[in-house]
Amino acid sequence: MSQVGKITRTEQKIMAAFWQLYSRKKIEKITVREIIELAACNRSTFYAHFSDMYDLLEKFEEQLLPDMAQPAVQKIIAKDDLSLSVEHRMALYQKYKVYYQLLLGPNGDPAFREKLTEFLDQMIKAHLGQKDGQTDFEIDFLVETTASLLLSALNFYFKRTDRPQATEIIGLLSSVLNQGVAQQLGWHISCKKYIKEN
Known part of the structure; x- marks a missing residue:
């Protein structure tokens, strides 16, 4: 899915978990706990890569946007x-x-x-x-x-x-x-x- 920059395997797992939840409910209803349980990681790992849920959404969307330099x-x-x-x-x-x-x-x-x-x-x-x-x-x-x-x-x-x-x-x-x-x-x-x- 990466288009803008490279993301780590951990970020991919967290983003995949986020998408599973986001495809079923609004972002304000999603918790970090739900994401880390699906991604099989801990809270500190989540915050090592994303500052909050909206930062995660922003970085997720960046991967879907075409890059003018491509x-x-x-x-x-x-x-x-x-x-x-x-x-x-x-x-x-x-x-x-x-x-x-x-x-x-x-x-x-x-x-x-x-x-x-x-x-x-x-x-x-x-x-x-x-x-x-x-x-x-x-x-x-x-x-x-x-x-x-x-x-x-x-x-x-x-x-x-x-x-x-x-x-x-x-x-x-x-x-x-x-x-x-x-x-x-x-x-x-x-x-x-x-x-x-x-």
Whole structure:
């Protein structure tokens, strides 16, 4: 599971025990005693690696986040169009499905969504050059909107019981990104200016 830095075998055992509990109940209901019993270690060992339960969650989530320095991520960034192969997306989905499904869901950690959004922001920005007349605000808006759309689509996919194959949702998402929501819905959206008279 390690993506950011290396974790010890003891940390892996503690994280695995934590996940068993976290997948069944909220973090505030989990005790250190439950974790050390499942991990077969003592309290001092737990605190040698983690300051508290929230530090454990933070470090657990770090292992699930892609690293901008990873060769696989750099390969994606090196492409001209930011298009990921279906195989790559499927691999990520299969690898992290059980974790993302919970962490991005209603009983998950809102901070994890922010972390993933920040990663996607960085990856998208790595492809962008500022166009003439485009402000920093406009660029940030487009990047944040795109990253949010990607995560919303992922979350939507996870929570549906009637979900199609991952390749189908990827195709639908690609169409929305390439052609826009309005075109997919058959809408024509216009922006009217209203001048308020003093």
